[in-house]
Amino acid sequence: MEKESKIKLVYLGYYSRKEIKKTIFEFCKKRETIPKYYDFFGKRPDRLEYEDDVYNLAKKGATSFHCSQELWGNPLNIKTEKNLNELREGWDFLIDIDSKYFDYAKISAKIIINALKFHGIRNFGIKFSGSKGFHIIIPWKAFPEEYDGVKTKNMFPEWPRIIAKYLQEEFIKKNLESYIEKNAKEDSPKEIFYLPTNEKALEGFFYEFVCEKCKTKITSFFDKKTKKRVFKCSVCKGLIKKIKEEKIYFSPDKKFNSIKNKEMFKEKINNQKDLNCVDLVLVAPRHLFRTPYSLHEKTSLCSCVLEEKDLENFSPNDAKPENIKIKNFYPIAKEEEAKKLLINALDWEKRKEKKDYTLKEKKEIDLSGIKIDESYFPPTILKILQGIKEDGRKRALTILLSFFVSLNLSKEYIEEKINEWNKKNYQPLKEGYINSQISWFLKNKRLPPNYDRSIYKELGVLEETEGFKNPINYTISKILKKELQIKNNKKIK
Numbered sequence: 001m002e003k004e005s006k007i008k009l010v011y012l013g014y015y016s017r018k019e020i021k022k023t024i025f026e027f028c029k030k031r032e033t034i035p036k037y038y039d040f041f042g043k044r045p046d047r048l049e050y051e052d053d054v055y056n057l058a059k060k061g062a063t064s065f066h067c068s069q070e071l072w073g074n075p076l077n078i079k080t081e082k083n084l085n086e087l088r089e090g091w092d093f094l095i096d097i098d099s100k101y102f103d104y105a106k107i108s109a110k111i112i113i114n115a116l117k118f119h120g121i122r123n124f125g126i127k128f129s130g131s132k133g134f135h136i137i138i139p140w141k142a143f144p145e146e147y148d149g150v151k152t153k154n155m156f157p158e159w160p161r162i163i164a165k166y167l168q169e170e171f172i173k174k175n176l177e178s179y180i181e182k183n184a185k186e187d188s189p190k191e192i193f194y195l196p197t198n199e200k201a202l203e204g205f206f207y208e209f210v211c212e213k214c215k216t217k218i219t220s221f222f223d224k225k226t227k228k229r230v231f232k233c234s235v236c237k238g239l240i241k242k243i244k245e246e247k248i249y250f251s252p253d254k255k256f257n258s259i260k261n262k263e264m265f266k267e268k269i270n271n272q273k274d275l276n277c278v279d280l281v282l283v284a285p286r287h288l289f290r291t292p293y294s295l296h297e298k299t300s301l302c303s304c305v306l307e308e309k310d311l312e313n314f315s316p317n318d319a320k321p322e323n324i325k326i327k328n329f330y331p332i333a334k335e336e337e338a339k340k341l342l343i344n345a346l347d348w349e350k351r352k353e354k355k356d357y358t359l360k361e362k363k364e365i366d367l368s369g370i371k372i373d374e375s376y377f378p379p380t381i382l383k384i385l386q387g388i389k390e391d392g393r394k395r396a397l398t399i400l401l402s403f404f405v406s407l408n409l410s411k412e413y414i415e416e417k418i419n420e421w422n423k424k425n426y427q428p429l430k431e432g433y434i435n436s437q438i439s440w441f442l443k444n445k446r447l448p449p450n451y452d453r454s455i456y457k458e459l460g461v462l463e464e465t466e467g468f469k470n471p472i473n474y475t476i477s478k479i480l481k482k483e484l485q486i487k488n489n490k491k492i493k
Helices: 002-015 018-027 053-059 081-087 102-118 158-182 339-357 379-384 393-406 411-424 431-443 455-459 471-492
Strands: 033-036 064-068 070-072 088-091 093-097 125-128 134-138 190-194 202-211 217-222 230-232 239-250 265-269 288-290
Touching (some): 081 088, 093 158, 158 339, 379 393, 393 411, 393 455, 411 431
Antiparallel strands (some): 070 088, 125 134, 202 239, 230 239
């Protein structure tokens, strides 16, 4: 209530200012624009018809304004997903940088600005989000109208999402990691990493035993803490007891451990969460972002525009409504100045897909004769099967089909499962599209994305992975354990 009271003291007078009304209105032309009434949004679709709409909506309780990345001929004609490509005239590329540490967000913004310049982009806008981060925008005019025979305007949100991933993986993570390690926060979690691959090490235990009878000493390594306290000696069959227990670490492939290879393991800041500073949620159909110079309900600060030279010394206090000065967030871009960025991002995605998804024959496991049902599926796949409640049906379908096909499940089973899933979605995909995708995946076997790919986070389905890199690894591990149990039971009988 304190935050709500604070913004209610300033928003009405703030939105009555002529320069604020004009700036918000001019930016929102051709954009779907929705007022927010502190904790809920107005109806959709909607737009600002006149400059004074800003103040008139504020008088009705609007505390902020949010608009689309997509540019429309008439936003009021947006009714369903069916006509989006027909109505869409283009889209701006907007990237949302956010982190629980404000200085990390600031460093990320600088990294992205340098990345844009590296790709020949000089005309971009920067603004404070109003809370913990920044928004950077590249105008639609900077992108080619068509690339590789495809109209760019129709490739929303696919292409901007790929560009954001490319910037995140190839620029932010590679440059921010060293900064975080040098300027680690007191509450930053530290964990043991396997240095050759820079992956989190697996925990395990080292034990030393001694035979009470012949005094033979035995050492063993275990993935988990052993519950057995007494074993039989392999030399004299006498009883052996545990005399030493030490926590150790294994490489992800379990070939190396910290007892014999200390130099391969090191305690480092686990900065994975802080490295995920690029928020891809904004890159979605009809998703809205806070307009420049709109207030933020939680902070009562203004989403003000910055120049690049202001970024270094910028403080959230500079965004107090009484301190702001109007600057242009939407520069005049040169035609196709972002073409190099688009091409590099799409090429990067193709290389990554080929590396991540292609199944190698020598790594395939014979699953013939094994009856596979949902009890073997990982939590993430089970959550997807419950249906998609908002944007992401096609990406979810890709995960499910690659998962099912990789397990050599029958066409009949796949069709039945996918049709059941499709009925649970907020809006079912067309039957023709479903059938064509099933047919394609049956001919082109590929692994589902690894758990570290952002697609699971974007869909809101990321669950406990239990240490596995891929949904297939999870399932195969459960299958092998079950098969081993069956064999052991047969031996006992």
